[in-house]
Amino acid sequence: MKNLEQEFLQLLENHKGILHKISRMYMDDVDDRNDLVQEMTYQLWKSYQRFEGNSQFSTWMYRVCLNTALTFFKKENKKLKTDEIREDFDRLDEIDSFEKENQLNHFYKAVQKLNPVEKALIFLFLEGKSHKEIGEDLGISEGNARVKLNRTKDKLQQIIKENGYEF
Template sequence: MQKDLETKFLTDFEKNQNIAHKICRIYTTNTNAHKDLFQEITIQLWKNYSKFRGDSKFSTWMYRVALNTAISLYRKSTRTVKTQDFSDFAYKIKATDYDDTEEKQLEALYKAIHQLNDIEKALIFLYLEDKPYKEIADTLGISSVNARVKMTRAKEKLKNILNP
C-alpha cells in the first residue's frame, strides 16, 4: 500500500513539478533559496499526500500546498527556511533543472511581483497560469467575488509599479 502511494505521488509530482519551480521563482530571489523552498514544498506535498482525497485536480491541490508553504515560510521575520531530510525517497524523484530562459524575459514583471504582498503574489501567479477565478478562489480559500476584487487591486498595483 505504501509503495503504491509512493509510486502515485512520484508520478503526480514529476508531471507537475514545474508548478513548484514557478512558485519558488516568485517567492525567492536566489538559487539556494529556490532549492530550499523547492525541497520544503516537496516535503510538505509528500507529508500531506495521503490526505489528498482527489476532490480537485492534483495540480490544484499542489498549488494550494505549495503556495501555503511558500507564504508560511516567507512570512517569518527570519526569512530562513527550515529543511528536513527526505533522503528516504529523494533519490527517486527525477528533478529537472529549472530553465529560467523565458522568465529572464519577464524580469521586470518579476521584480514588480516581488513588491506585492503574499496574497497578491499568489493571485497574480495563478492568474498568469490562466486559472479561472473559481479555481483561484478555491486554491486560496476565498470567494470568487473576493478573488476578482483582490485581482483587480493587485493588477492596478502592478500597473503602478511598472509604470510609475
C-alpha cells in the same frame, strides 16, 4: 508504501512546473528558491496520504504549495499589468531566449515587490484560473477574488512602470 511513493513521484514529475513557478514568484535568490522547492516537496509528501482525489492533483498541489510558500515567506521574513501580462507571456515565446530571460527576470523582480497574497493571486491568474477557482483556492469569495486581483494587477503595472521594467 513503494507504490504510493512511485505514484507520488510520478505526479510530482508531471507537475514540477508548479513548484518552480511558485518558488520564483516568492523568492528572488536562487538558493532561497531551491529551499522553498524542497520545503514544498516535503509538505506535499507529508500530506499526500490525505489527498482524497476530490479535485485534480494539480489543484491540490497548488493549494499545498501556495500555503507552504506563504508560511515559508513569513517564517523567513523575506522580503498586473492588466490582461496584457498574459499576452506578454505569449509574446515572450517569439523573442530570443536572452531577451525572454531578461524580461522574465524583470517581471519576477516586480512580482517580488507584491505581498504574499498578491503573489498568489497573480500566480493563479497566470495559470488561467477563473475568479471562482482563485477564490476557492485562497478561501475568499469569487467577488473578493475579482476585486483583489484587479487591484493587484494595477499595483503590479505601477511597479513595472516605476522601475522601468516595461517590455
